[in-house]
Amino acid sequence: MLEINQLAVQYGDITAVRNVTLDVYPGEVVTLLGSNGAGKSTVLRAICRLVYPSGGDITFNGQSLLTYETRKLVGLGIALVPENRRIFPALTVTQNLEMGAYGRSRSYIREGIEETYELFPSLKRYARKLAVGLSGGEQQMLAIGRALMSRPRLLLLDEPSLGLAPMLVDQVFEKLGQVNLSGTTILLIEQNARMALMLANRAYVMESGIVTSHGTSEELLADEQIKNAYLGMQTI
Numbered sequence: 001m002l003e004i005n006q007l008a009v010q011y012g013d014i015t016a017v018r019n020v021t022l023d024v025y026p027g028e029v030v031t032l033l034g035s036n037g038a039g040k041s042t043v044l045r046a047i048c049r050l051v052y053p054s055g056g057d058i059t060f061n062g063q064s065l066l067t068y069e070t071r072k073l074v075g076l077g078i079a080l081v082p083e084n085r086r087i088f089p090a091l092t093v094t095q096n097l098e099m100g101a102y103g104r105s106r107s108y109i110r111e112g113i114e115e116t117y118e119l120f121p122s123l124k125r126y127a128r129k130l131a132v133g134l135s136g137g138e139q140q141m142l143a144i145g146r147a148l149m150s151r152p153r154l155l156l157l158d159e160p161s162l163g164l165a166p167m168l169v170d171q172v173f174e175k176l177g178q179v180n181l182s183g184t185t186i187l188l189i190e191q192n193a194r195m196a197l198m199l200a201n202r203a204y205v206m207e208s209g210i211v212t213s214h215g216t217s218e219e220l221l222a223d224e225q226i227k228n229a230y231l232g233m234q235t236i
């Protein structure tokens, strides 16, 4: 579905990412792990055309994304849940969801909102409240719900656990599991390796701009180096 081939990205003189090759197959959850500054977000930015690669290619269902503008990706079936959620604080919860399907028919939007409230019943209670008043966990659910409004085939998430208490992280990941079960493919960028590996089928690990290992989640969970570097002493 998504193929990244030998991707390189520069910020001026800084090479943030080089030689990154990564595949996401339909129906999978794939996670990209790595510590701060490893280059994970840069890969996501390149997929969304927020930065232009200095080398390599990115294709979606066989079509190069490098010729696409960011705003056209949604039409291809790609939606992004950005880092720090970036919801519209001065709009209500329902209005935020409507923005996720901007330009679509009223019935498309109505059905999307109904489906979103089915998936996130807690959001429904706040439908008419301003998004600014939501807790961090609810804002993350709203950001995911907004991205799902366009019925993406591929959902990209940048650090959905960021700033959330552990219980809320569990809830967000449980919802992502449901989203995947209902047919949406997921590429997840995370620093919370434990949660990400529990959800994902496969994972890639990045260090200093390159992919240093990849495999199934089971393989990486059993890997001593990964355990020491990313999983601490936690027992899975």
Ligand SMILES: Nc1ncnc2c1ncn2[C@@H]1O[C@H](COP(=O)(O)OP(=O)(O)OP(=O)(O)O)[C@@H](O)[C@H]1O
Pocket (backbone or CB within 6 Å): 011, 014, 015, 016, 034, 035, 036, 037, 038, 039, 040, 041, 042, 043, 191
């Ligand atoms: N706009 C920018 N200008 C210059 N350098 C940048 C810019 N954005 C990122 N970098 C650098 O590129 C490298 C990769 O950053 P990136 O944000 O992709 O890492 P990351 O793995 O997503 O980390 P984080 O979890 O902190 O976002 C880092 O060295 C970072 O300092």
